[in-house]
Amino acid sequence: MARITVTVDGVTYEEEVEPRLLLVHLLRDRLGKTGTPIGCDTSNCGACTVMLDGTSVKSCSVLAVQADGCDVLTIEGLAEGDRWHPLQRAFHEEHALQCGYCTPGMIMAALDLLRDDPDPSDEAIRHGLEGNLCRCTGYSNIVRAVRRGAQTMSGDAEAVRGR
């Protein structure tokens, strides 16, 4: 067992974990952060995407011990109370989700995409989200939502940081 300290959505946790425990299982099973779902076991689908020290990772492909000393931001930490993050609002406004299972990962991946490219073309959005699969929407509305989110976030450093 290893002792790790990890901050998730602003709360610091100290946990004893098996070295093999996946970050996503730490989040879901130990910390109750069930907003981050698991869609596959080969890191293809991206449903479990979170921010680890400001960079998006697929939390099924990160060990909990690798997150020791790190800051994790999940979908649950994105809104401030009832005030949704611009990307959350944009996904809602553009009907960019149906079952919503891929949505947390999609939003976190989109956030990372917009940090690198605050004003992406549709093509850049499509390629930027290639690692996140959605089975419901056909992606058209997701592309629109990311574009809308980008417009709203333009110049808003706090939104780009995710907090």
Place this chain on the structure above:
Amino acid sequence: MTEELDAGLVGRQIAESGMLGEPAPDRHEVGAARRRKEDARLVTGRTHWTDNHQLPGMLHVAFLRSPMAHARIVSVDTSAARGLPGVVAAFSGHDLAAEQGGLPCAWPVTEDIVLPEHPPMAVDMVRYPGEAVACVVATDRYRAADALEAIEIDYEPLPAVLDMTAALREDSAKVHEAGNRAYTWKYAEGDIDAAFRDAPVLIERTYVQQRLIPSAMEPRAVVAQSEGDHFTLYSATQIPHILRIMLAQVTGIPEHRLRVVAPDVGGGFGSKLQVTAEEVLVLLLARRLGKPVKWTESRSEGNLTVHHGRDQLQRVALAADADGRLRGLRVDLLADMGAYLMLVTPGIPILGAFMYNGIYKMDAYDFTCTGVFTTKMPTDAYRGAGRPEATFAIERLMDELAAELSLDPIEVRRRNWITHEEFPYTTIAGLTYDSGNYEAATEKALALFGYDKLRAEQSDRRDRRDPVQLGIGVSTYTEMCGLAPSRVLGSLSYGAGGWEHASVRMLPTGKVEVITGVSPHGQGHETAWSQIVADALGVPFEDISVLHGDTAISHKGMDTYGSRSLAVGGIAVVRACDKVKEKARHIAAHLLEASADDIEFDGGTFRVRGTDSGRTIQEVALAAFAAHDLPEGVEASLDSDATFDPENFSYPHGTHLCAVEVDTETGATKIRSYVAVDDIGKVVNPLIVAGQVHGGLAQGIAQALYEEAVYDAEGNLLTTTMADYLLPSAADLPEFVTDRTETPATSNPLGVKGVGEAGTIASTPAVVNAIVDALRPYGVHDVPMPCTPERIWRAVQGATS
């Protein structure tokens, strides 16, 4: 007005506190692009997926799965596993044989169908790779998985049975003792021999509907717990109601002591329209161990053991006159059942039987389907379920006919389709299409697409011998959906009815709870049903909650599949609202000291005709709650429920046009534009409709270009991961142009038809037709699906060499 009510102390408090709802502002909710109520929990991660459940003392089960397609189980030894830390129990199929029963098939399509026993856990034989052969129950999911490795199991391998044609030969290895033919189902209408005799044009083709893996983003998960002799089962299912009845039958747990909950469910597409082995086993384990038990599948487990879709061999022949008029259609199908008949496995290709004629008139039709057992995962419903396969065949054939006669594919369709004046029209397959306007949808699609301009560009590229050719694919589809009139299901030997149920509860504060028997898993029913009820009762959209998916709340329903939720379940909601209003009208009349015959209802208020005197529906609800002053013999409740059984299917239709650039040197394809004009009747929420069409298109296009479940020669599934089974990403799909025409359904008061499957049904042939169209100058007449670059390249090479 409220203070005039004798509503008692609580009633006065409700009225004075401002809690009592008020009529909706005068607006029409039905037809508005309302943003979804569901989104609030989904975009913030406050969801209730089945795997989220953590219960005190919860145990986790992991299943050992057969690595072989077909084998006799010689021995299973779970003793070493049982001794490992954290392991509570381990069982083989033999251990559970006495109580596990058999998985149900609710659609035995013929009298003489072979219905093999289907043990949830294999006991003596495995018949497909991935079949559960043993399990470990442990204190956490890691330990359960670890302990699987300590189970000793000996198999005696048997030959895999993979090819349907070979499986039907006398010398084939048998999947079941009774042989590999599950059933043969026939339909015939008109004189088929006359239609084919001396026909000037005869088109014969064989198409392969490859096996698909539905791939809902949420893997299956089940949690079961016992509370004394009552049980609760949470499952990522589309069908909590059907599941409850079936689990009661399989396990012997009486129905009234079994509650089934479908919490937030992350997509289904038919794959969660099933009674699975794991649902049965998790429930049995919870009963046996007296502790909550959870199982969540991994994606690779899911690719192996979530039922698959499609997998048909279609031998089709079309006879036509020299001017392209259709004379007759022959369809001879082999449908791969896989190793067992699951919930509606045998019926899936039969749903297609009524759709091979599409939107066309013809003199004769002959359909035969043989269901074949193989040593593969059973097939069952996947988005469209039988209808995409049928639509593919007829729409491909119509393009082939056009090519044969050097006619434009639109023109050959125009010469054969049912014209809008001819509705209602009884088709050669025996269905009565109630309404439609194929001309209007096609005209709109052609204009949006810029058809003539693209044809000109195609011609130019052909003349230039451009290595990148342009193909244009047409698909003018219809489908039968809104499953289904119960009497029709009965005539097809289906195990239950096709009605749907709804309840409307008027709460004391005038807020409304709507309980629906359908079970959404991404569709947006909470929003759409709120829109319907807001208009029906005149209450604000925000004052309505829609409850579903828990048999303790919604006790009665037939769940969600077959694009039925709105066209059947939505109408049940309308009918329940009608009853609420009728009850309320009598109370309002009493409160207003008028005759009920003089009361009219508009915009949420009951008024005495010709006066300003009125009561809002909320005031009437409060009066019913207080019950201090009700008319003689009237019950103190406005709550109502209704069951709706449709008289007919509904028939969405539309015209889809696809332009594909095909690189003849590399086989690479690029969808340049895609136009979908769908006629789904009246629309409750255009935003949700567009989303359903987009998602449907993505799945249909994916069948055409990307997806295929592949078994190797030994019967191993090769596509067990998302790295091997290619689901399209955002980078793989085009932007869609969608639009609508609106011909209301005549079979229900909302005029709605259904939209869940339309995009999937229409798009696959549109894409393949476009690819073949691009390659016709090279002598290519077909490319098997999925049309990968390699297959396209081989088709070009094969035709030109």
